[in-house]
Amino acid sequence: xxxxxxxxxxxxxxxxxxxxxxxxxxxxxxxxxxxxxxxxxxxxxxxxxxxxxxxxxxxxxxxxxxxxxxxxxxxxxxxxxxxxxxxxxxxxxxxxxxxxxxxxxxxxxxxxxxxxxxxxxxxxxxxxxxxxxxxxxxxxxxxxxxxxxxxxxxxxxxxxxxxxxxxxxxxxxxxxxxxxxxxxxxxxxxxxxxxxxxxxxxxxxxxxxxxxxxxxxxxxxxxxxxxxxxxxxxxxxxxxxxxxxxxxxxxxxxxxxxxxxxxxxxxxxxxxxxxxxxxxxxxxxxxxxxxxx
Numbered sequence: 001x002x003x004x005x006x007x008x009x010x011x012x013x014x015x016x017x018x019x020x021x022x023x024x025x026x027x028x029x030x031x032x033x034x035x036x037x038x039x040x041x042x043x044x045x046x047x048x049x050x051x052x053x054x055x056x057x058x059x060x061x062x063x064x065x066x067x068x069x070x071x072x073x074x075x076x077x078x079x080x081x082x083x084x085x086x087x088x089x090x091x092x093x094x095x096x097x098x099x100x101x102x103x104x105x106x107x108x109x110x111x112x113x114x115x116x117x118x119x120x121x122x123x124x125x126x127x128x129x130x131x132x133x134x135x136x137x138x139x140x141x142x143x144x145x146x147x148x149x150x151x152x153x154x155x156x157x158x159x160x161x162x163x164x165x166x167x168x169x170x171x172x173x174x175x176x177x178x179x180x181x182x183x184x185x186x187x188x189x190x191x192x193x194x195x196x197x198x199x200x201x202x203x204x205x206x207x208x209x210x211x212x213x214x215x216x217x218x219x220x221x222x223x224x225x226x227x228x229x230x231x232x233x234x235x236x237x238x239x240x241x242x243x244x245x246x247x248x249x250x251x252x253x254x255x256x257x258x259x260x261x262x263x264x265x266x267x268x269x270x271x272x273x274x275x276x277x278x279x280x281x282x283x284x285x286x287x288x289x290x291x292x293x
């Protein structure tokens with residue numbers, strides 16, 4: 001056997017092994033086909049050839065013979081999200097944002113133990129969020145902004161203890177902010193803009209020490225912000241305007257040195273932080289000029 005032929009056979013075996021490794025259980029392939037059929041897959045912007053193996057399907061990632069990622073962001077999906085997706089036990093990433101999805105938020109998705117990223121923003125999903133997030137212990141990002149979701153934000157969301165990004169903006173959520181959000185100590189971004197939330201905020205926001213973005217604007221929150229917000233040293237963006245707060249002066253002595261945006265209905269604080277942000281910007285520009293001289 002010639003060396004050239006040996007190399008060819010080795011390459012052929014390698015490609016064949018990849019093909020075998022890429023195969024997934026038939027039940028997982030059936031779930032993917034269910035998603036395809038329920039969301040008008042034949043008319044997606046980039047569609048799937050169902051005659052090919054699933055590892056060749058656009059937006060599908062497979063590891064160790066299991067589906068671990070589905071990313072069909074902005075791909076023209078239209079229809080409902082099948083509950084069967086909640087049976088993809090190894091799924092880590094589900095991104096179906098910027099499509100035309102309707103129907104209820106599938107409860108089964110927050111029962112996926114390995115799911116880390118769930119992005120369903122910019123659709124037309126309706127109904128309420130699940131009561132329990134006990135199994136969502138790996139979830140790091142939940143972005144649902146610009147949908148038609150309503151009801152309360154469930155107390156059970158505090159069980160998703162590894163959440164870093166929670167964005168529920170531009171929906172129709174009502175009621176008060178659940179105290180369990182104070183348990184989300186890894187949270188970096190809390191965005192609730194443009195809902196119908198109300199009442200006093202009784203959460204100890206000071207527990208959220210990693211928080212960089214706090215967006216509560218255009219709701220119906222009342223009372224005074226908890227004093228503990230002043231201890232949040234990593235804040236970069238704060239938006240509080242369009243509420244019924246009596247006072248947001250808890251920010252008067254904030255320990256954050258990184259504020260780049262501050263908006264509220266308190267003109268004194270807006271001017272104070274606006275001046276400081278502009279001053280810090282001028283300092284940064286001067287340092288940059290010094291560095292290039």
